[in-house]
Structures are given as structure tokens and as C-alpha cells.
Amino acid sequence: MIWISFLLLLAAATIASMGWMASKPGYKGPTSDHFNGTTFQNSGNVPDKTFFDVMKWYVQRDQGEWTEIPEQEVTFAKKPADNVTKGMVITYVNHSTFLIQTSGVNILTDPVWSDRVSPVSFLGPKRYRPAGIKFEDLPKIDVVLISHNHYDHLDLETIKKLDEKFRPQFITPLGVSQLLKRSLVRYISDLDWWESKVVDSDITVHSVEAQHFSARGLFDRNKTLWSGYVIDTPSGNIYFAGDTGYGEFFKKIRKEHPSIKIALIPIGAYQPRWFMKPMHVNPEEAIQIHKDVRAQISFGMHFGTFPLADDGMKEPENDFMQAIRKPENLGVNFKLLKEGDSFRIK
Numbered sequence: 001m002i003w004i005s006f007l008l009l010l011a012a013a014t015i016a017s018m019g020w021m022a023s024k025p026g027y028k029g030p031t032s033d034h035f036n037g038t039t040f041q042n043s044g045n046v047p048d049k050t051f052f053d054v055m056k057w058y059v060q061r062d063q064g065e066w067t068e069i070p071e072q073e074v075t076f077a078k079k080p081a082d083n084v085t086k087g088m089v090i091t092y093v094n095h096s097t098f099l100i101q102t103s104g105v106n107i108l109t110d111p112v113w114s115d116r117v118s119p120v121s122f123l124g125p126k127r128y129r130p131a132g133i134k135f136e137d138l139p140k141i142d143v144v145l146i147s148h149n150h151y152d153h154l155d156l157e158t159i160k161k162l163d164e165k166f167r168p169q170f171i172t173p174l175g176v177s178q179l180l181k182r183s184l185v186r187y188i189s190d191l192d193w194w195e196s197k198v199v200d201s202d203i204t205v206h207s208v209e210a211q212h213f214s215a216r217g218l219f220d221r222n223k224t225l226w227s228g229y230v231i232d233t234p235s236g237n238i239y240f241a242g243d244t245g246y247g248e249f250f251k252k253i254r255k256e257h258p259s260i261k262i263a264l265i266p267i268g269a270y271q272p273r274w275f276m277k278p279m280h281v282n283p284e285e286a287i288q289i290h291k292d293v294r295a296q297i298s299f300g301m302h303f304g305t306f307p308l309a310d311d312g313m314k315e316p317e318n319d320f321m322q323a324i325r326k327p328e329n330l331g332v333n334f335k336l337l338k339e340g341d342s343f344r345i346k
Helices: 002-022 051-060 156-166 177-182 249-256 283-293 315-324
Strands: 088-094 097-102 105-109 143-145 169-173 188-191 196-200 203-208 228-232 237-240 260-266 297-301 342-345
Touching: 088 297, 143 203, 169 177, 169 196, 169 203, 177 188, 188 196, 203 249, 228 249, 249 283, 260 283, 283 297, 283 315
Parallel strands: 105 143, 143 169, 169 188, 237 260, 260 297
Antiparallel strands: 088 097, 088 342, 097 105, 196 203, 203 228, 228 237
């Protein structure tokens, strides 16, 4: 009995120690309607899950089936053009990573090329589908958008490689720049919700509200902000939702940015709903976001690559197809791409 107690204490101390080491410094700045001087919060009455909720979920986990897809079964995108000066090309890499090419500018969203999304390279959610563009085939990257600091959206190894190779402009939510600066990343702009950054004479990036949370370890929860983005381009505006639960703020996004041509919206990591609903939309809610922001066409993301929740590998796609066929969704222009697929606007 003494030995069991000792082992439990040792395990708890190990977890706490690893959680402390993984935790990163938070944002320091003036208070606002979503920052109390120490932590950020979502708008509205959004329940914040506790450590005990996390433990309950882990104990009760009932994860669906995942099957690793080998490289030989994936059709990789052809090497992208160095730049696209007329129109727009959007290529789905997978998870939440897109390559957006327009007006001679190349933009990446939440780039992840690592095999795991975790504080360590040998544990944590592993990649089950290869990235649809090989890293060495990327054109010169000019801008990188980071939605928040979770490992499946802020992959430091990938970011360091991008910075070393291309020296792009990184755009991050408030406080996230500190983590990048520690890795000697050079060009970073932190944005609060509803702030903007001009990245080119033709392109402006606007930070918009999202409903989520942030953490790299056990002791830095909500110390940095989470965001979506709207990208103004001559070929049409693009809404990148990042990682989000559903809220009334999507209608505010439509009001502030009324001409969204393309929306990139998450559809996965939503099970079990009692735990995931505040932070991750399900496919039906994703379709509602498309309607709320009145996008001309939307593409799904955040599914089928990393096992982050209890939904199985194919469950988001299957649930999406059931939802999109409902009578109230007839005519909704929302599609799912495979990694390596491109969408072109002339």
C-alpha cells in the first residue's frame, strides 16, 4: 500500500514537473473585455473545463478507429507555383494547414509538418495522414498565420524551419510572439481581436474573435489569446476560423467583414460533446458558421490527421455528409478537400 501511494505521488510529481516545463510565459498588457490582466476569456457565458473534467474525459475515453495512411496511398500536390499573380490558389495540406497563393504572396495557416503534435517527439497525438505538400516543395513563404498556441496549430519545429528557410512575417494572437521569440524567430506581429496588419500593398490580415482556449503546459492556461483571421485580397476575402466552438460572434464577423468569398472552417475533434462543445464545433455547427458569415464557399479542416478527441478518423467526414444532405442545408456550398487538393479562382 505504501509503495502504491509512493508511485502515485511520483507519477503526479512527474506530470506536474513536465507540465511546468511545458508551460510558457503569458501576455502582459492593458485589460480589455476579454483580458483581465492575467488571463484571456471567451465572450458570453462559455463554461471553462477544469483539470478534473480533463481527467474524467481521459478515464472515460472511447476513441473511434484510426488507421494510418501510408505515403504511397496519398496523392501529393504537384510542386506549387513560385507565386500566383492573377486570381487565387488555395491548397489543402491537411489538418488546419492551407497554402494560400494570391497577388504574388504565399500564405500558410497553422503550419504543421511534424509527425506528432506534443511537447515531446515520442508521445502524444501522431500523424495518421501525410501532409499533402512536401515541405521541400513549398514555394517561398511570405506570411504565416498562427491561430493559437496548441501543439497541433503552433508546431515549433515547423516554424523554425520556415523561419530559417524563408524569413516570413508571422502573425499571432496576443502573447504568442513570446514563444516564437524564444526560438529566435524574427518577424512577428501580435494582434488582438479586431486589429489588422497590412502585409502587402494588396493584402491585409484582420484578427477576429474565436471561442477556444490556450495552453502549452499545465500552468499557462489562457495566458495567451486565440484568434481567427480574415484575409483581404484583390481576388476575394478569406476567413480562416482557426480552432473554435460555436458562438454569436460569427454574426459580428459577418458585420465587420461582409464580403467573405472563402471560409476555412473546422469540422473535427468534437467528441464527446459534453467536453468538447465549448472549444470545437461539430459538422452541423460548422455548416451554421458558413451560413452566419455568409461565405460563398467553405472548406472543412481540422479532421482526419491527428487523433485529438474521441471521434474516429472517418467520423467527421461521415457526420458532415449526413448534415449537408439535410433539407435545410440544400444548396450550401461547403466541401471537403483531400490533402494536396487545390481550389482555384481565376
